[in-house]
Amino acid sequence: MKKSNTIARAAGVVLIMNLISRVLGFGRDAVIAGQYGASAATDAYWVAYTIPFFLQAIFGVAFVSVMVPIFMPYISPEKREEGWQVAGGIVNLTAIILLIFTIAGYLAAPWLVRLTAPGFEGELFTLTTDLTRVMFPSIVFMGLGMLVTGILNAFKIFGLPAFAPGAANLVIIAAVILFGASYNIYAVAWGTVAGFMVFLLIQLPVLKRQGFNYRPGFNLGHPAVHRFITSVWAVVLGMSVNQIYLALNRVFASNLEAGSISALNFAYRLMTLPLGIFIAAVATAIFPALAQYAGEGQRQQMAQTLQRGLRMVLLVSIPAAVGLAVLNVPLVKILFQRGAFSAGDTLMTADSLFYFAFGLPALGINLVATRVYYALDDVRTPLYTGMFSVLINVIFSLLLLAPLQAAGLALADTLAAFTNALLMLYFLQRKEKVFAAAQLARPTAKIVAVSLIMGAAALGTFVWGQAILPSATLYYLLSTLLAVAAGTVLFALGMVLTRVEEAAEAYQTVIRRLKPKRQR
Numbered sequence: 001m002k003k004s005n006t007i008a009r010a011a012g013v014v015l016i017m018n019l020i021s022r023v024l025g026f027g028r029d030a031v032i033a034g035q036y037g038a039s040a041a042t043d044a045y046w047v048a049y050t051i052p053f054f055l056q057a058i059f060g061v062a063f064v065s066v067m068v069p070i071f072m073p074y075i076s077p078e079k080r081e082e083g084w085q086v087a088g089g090i091v092n093l094t095a096i097i098l099l100i101f102t103i104a105g106y107l108a109a110p111w112l113v114r115l116t117a118p119g120f121e122g123e124l125f126t127l128t129t130d131l132t133r134v135m136f137p138s139i140v141f142m143g144l145g146m147l148v149t150g151i152l153n154a155f156k157i158f159g160l161p162a163f164a165p166g167a168a169n170l171v172i173i174a175a176v177i178l179f180g181a182s183y184n185i186y187a188v189a190w191g192t193v194a195g196f197m198v199f200l201l202i203q204l205p206v207l208k209r210q211g212f213n214y215r216p217g218f219n220l221g222h223p224a225v226h227r228f229i230t231s232v233w234a235v236v237l238g239m240s241v242n243q244i245y246l247a248l249n250r251v252f253a254s255n256l257e258a259g260s261i262s263a264l265n266f267a268y269r270l271m272t273l274p275l276g277i278f279i280a281a282v283a284t285a286i287f288p289a290l291a292q293y294a295g296e297g298q299r300q301q302m303a304q305t306l307q308r309g310l311r312m313v314l315l316v317s318i319p320a321a322v323g324l325a326v327l328n329v330p331l332v333k334i335l336f337q338r339g340a341f342s343a344g345d346t347l348m349t350a351d352s353l354f355y356f357a358f359g360l361p362a363l364g365i366n367l368v369a370t371r372v373y374y375a376l377d378d379v380r381t382p383l384y385t386g387m388f389s390v391l392i393n394v395i396f397s398l399l400l401l402a403p404l405q406a407a408g409l410a411l412a413d414t415l416a417a418f419t420n421a422l423l424m425l426y427f428l429q430r431k432e433k434v435f436a437a438a439q440l441a442r443p444t445a446k447i448v449a450v451s452l453i454m455g456a457a458a459l460g461t462f463v464w465g466q467a468i469l470p471s472a473t474l475y476y477l478l479s480t481l482l483a484v485a486a487g488t489v490l491f492a493l494g495m496v497l498t499r500v501e502e503a504a505e506a507y508q509t510v511i512r513r514l515k516p517k518r519q520r
Contacts, residue, residue, distance in 0.1 A: 145199045369424040
């Protein structure tokens with residue numbers, strides 16, 4: 001089977017599982033919004049969630065990014081036993097480090113809350129501190145679970161690891177439904193810890209089937225374990241950029257009106273839906289191939305894989321960004337406006353979504369580009385470009401906070417993300433010689449042009465639907481669905497007519513799958 005077909009199939013598996021997981025994630029957010037609204041209690045939860053999740057996110061992604069290229073040389077049967085010794089040492093070392101972070105975080109919770117939400121006082125400060133302490137142990141389960149994900153990805157096992165976050169979301173949903181009324185926001189916090197525990201446990205049987213047996217000890221003398229130790233910290237810092245954006249948002253937004261932090265959170269999660277479903281699937285699927293090409297010194301194959309990955313990312317992220325921006329209000333209203341989530345909450349969230357949406361292509365580029373750097377064992381360049389983009393984020397946050405309020409923070413994130421993306425692509429072209437901007441310019445221009453036409457058509461369809469249909473909620477939903485359908489069909493047609501390579505391949509795949517059915 002051709003390598004491109006293998007990557008496409010792996011991306012398809014991850015896409016489906018990510019879709020299920022993200023739908024469950026939105027179910028989780030909708031349940032939380034319906035139970036508590038955009039309130040001081042949810043502000044406390046999201047700030048408390050930020051602190052351990054910041055560590056979970058940066059350590060988790062870093063563990064996968066480092067573990068895949070480290071473990072790849074040991075997947076052959078003759079080296080498998082040595083590979084398990086390496087994995088055992090890394091798992092044990094990681095568990096100890098995360099336990100230390102958990103204890104330190106529990107003790108330092110009041111200072112961490114003061115740092116991340118300086119505007120919180122009194123009961124709100126106390127509640128946030130309590131929730132932080134409840135959720136801190138989840139970093140142990142998430143970190144170990146992501147190590148297992150990295151090992152399974154090296155074996156080209158993608159489905160279950162991609163679904164595991166969905167299982168965690170199911171646990172949180174159940175906790176809110178069963179205990180939300182009795183334990184208030186604490187039900188979400190305890191459900192979060194239980195969810196991350198399930199995230200780890202659900203992957204262990206698959207790891208066991210690959211031959212893994214737990215081994216005590218750290219195996220610090222092995223070169224692969226040493227490489228993990230020396231690489232992971234730089235990757236942690238580099239991968240922390242998006243989480244720093246979110247943390248800065250909550251620092252600045254803690255001084256705004258109640259509900260601002262929750263509005264930013266709901267908007268960000270909606271914006272990252274296509275990122276987590278489609279774009280992460282591409283990045284996950286191409287990473288083992290990139291690591292293999294880097295190990296074999298095949299720069300041309302790396303460049304081809306990167307170009308293909310970026311085209312696939314832009315094919316999804318640009319129209320998704322336009323769609324989220326033009327349909328920001330109806331999407332937020334349909335997904336969240338019920339129960340305690342008011343019309344005012346909808347408008348606040350939709351304003352933030354509008355500015356977040358335009359950063360989606362940049363986040364997609366960053367996700368793929370960092371994988372290339374890590375495959376090349378270059379952990380410093382993403383770190384330096386990321387830290388510079390954080391500085392850009394702070395500057396624009398200070399400039400835009402007063403005129404745009406919470407939405408200004410979303411716009412600052414978008415500008416910083418584009419800064420990071422452009423810098424990483426620049427160095428991939430000038431330093432690593434695995435990227436050519438000219439090859440990406442033409443398909444990108446086609447995608448942008450068709451996406452703008454699609455956005456105008458979607459917005460026009462929604463306005464038309466609102467004008468001719470009754471004002472009931474069901475018809476509001478129908479208008480939105482018609483707008484999404486019209487935009488999707490028009491974009492697909494435009495991509496086929498303009499002959500963007502990945503769109504044409506997708507079209508031919510559909511035709512091939514339909515032909516046997518017609519012949520029956």
